[in-house]
Amino acid sequence: MVSVAALVVAAPDFLIVTDPNRRGYIELPGSLTHRHETPEAAAERVVRDLLGLTLPAGQLVGIDRVEHPNRSVITHIFAAGPLTRRQTRTLRLHNTGDTVRLLSTANALPLLPPRSRGRAAAGLKALAADTVAHLGTGATPPNSRSARPARSKGAPAAPANRQPAVLVASSAVITDRQDRLLIVRDNATEAWRLPGGAADTAVGETPRKTAERYALQGLGQSIALDQLLGIDWCRFPSRPAQVHYFYGAETPGCLRIDSVLCPQCGPSVRKFIPPAAASTFLSPQDTRRVHACLTARAAQTGAVELSDGYSGSHLFLPWVGAGRSRTKSIQQA
Numbered sequence: 001m002v003s004v005a006a007l008v009v010a011a012p013d014f015l016i017v018t019d020p021n022r023r024g025y026i027e028l029p030g031s032l033t034h035r036h037e038t039p040e041a042a043a044e045r046v047v048r049d050l051l052g053l054t055l056p057a058g059q060l061v062g063i064d065r066v067e068h069p070n071r072s073v074i075t076h077i078f079a080a081g082p083l084t085r086r087q088t089r090t091l092r093l094h095n096t097g098d099t100v101r102l103l104s105t106a107n108a109l110p111l112l113p114p115r116s117r118g119r120a121a122a123g124l125k126a127l128a129a130d131t132v133a134h135l136g137t138g139a140t141p142p143n144s145r146s147a148r149p150a151r152s153k154g155a156p157a158a159p160a161n162r163q164p165a166v167l168v169a170s171s172a173v174i175t176d177r178q179d180r181l182l183i184v185r186d187n188a189t190e191a192w193r194l195p196g197g198a199a200d201t202a203v204g205e206t207p208r209k210t211a212e213r214y215a216l217q218g219l220g221q222s223i224a225l226d227q228l229l230g231i232d233w234c235r236f237p238s239r240p241a242q243v244h245y246f247y248g249a250e251t252p253g254c255l256r257i258d259s260v261l262c263p264q265c266g267p268s269v270r271k272f273i274p275p276a277a278a279s280t281f282l283s284p285q286d287t288r289r290v291h292a293c294l295t296a297r298a299a300q301t302g303a304v305e306l307s308d309g310y311s312g313s314h315l316f317l318p319w320v321g322a323g324r325s326r327t328k329s330i331q332q333a
Helices: 039-051 085-094 105-111 114-129 207-219 275-281 284-299
Strands: 002-011 014-018 030-032 059-067 072-080 100-104 133-136 166-175 181-185 196-198 228-234 241-250 270-273 304-307 314-316 329-331
Touching: 002 039, 002 085, 002 114, 014 105, 030 039, 039 072, 039 228, 039 304, 059 114, 072 114, 072 166, 085 100, 100 105, 105 114, 114 133, 166 207, 166 284, 181 207, 181 275, 196 207, 207 241, 228 284, 241 284, 270 275, 275 284, 284 304
Parallel strands: 002 072, 059 133, 166 241, 228 304
Antiparallel strands: 002 014, 002 030, 014 100, 059 072, 166 181, 166 196, 181 270, 228 241, 314 329
């Protein structure tokens, strides 16, 4: 499952929080995503419905994964604002039932529940550093015997074939010292793709661990992934939506590529290609993903949000240049 939380900054060091029951139990504005709704659209809906404001989702500043006995919930944390004076007046007019509060950050954080407090603190820190925070409950993986709550004798067991509401996948965008991109051939489809695949949520595997596992398979040697480059929300007409994470990595300068690519595999299984040749080997969606992620890494703008491989807030130029030169992302007018 996927949910969103909104960090709406009204003014420097002031946050907007909700008190839906008007009993002092405050929370960050948030909600589960609707079917086929992107996290970005869900964040905009939450701000519109709860606060009466029409705002863009803002910057993705955090991702929190919470494990439950029969499911996992991934929360995307967005930071929007600061609000203008007119938007602040609109907020006050909309808040006729005292369900929305404007509090200083110092006063708001202690009042939030522990999980929301951690999300808010990490999100604000990531916003200042222009990065994305990775959070988690730190719970024991749900397949562990000690992590499963005891079930009463009369309680029905959860169906084993229950289809998840949202699928999770990860890929590694690995480049070498010549800026060539690692691609691998899928054994089942014979198609070229990035090293990546579905997360093993049954054992509590995080998106980053998933990308590391596939990077090891694709490169033949473990490699440290660096920042989150992009998130793609993929919708399908007859099956659950998928959220796909992309993590960047560069092969160390001391690593000999010829020794890494196993001789028995050969170039027909995995190889490095210039990013300009991505469209020759990869699907159109993967090609858009590659260019978006590499452009975001070059511009150091943080993780880019995609929907079916397309970005709604950036225009990505075709890959040009040689050596270590990379293109810049430009904002839509």
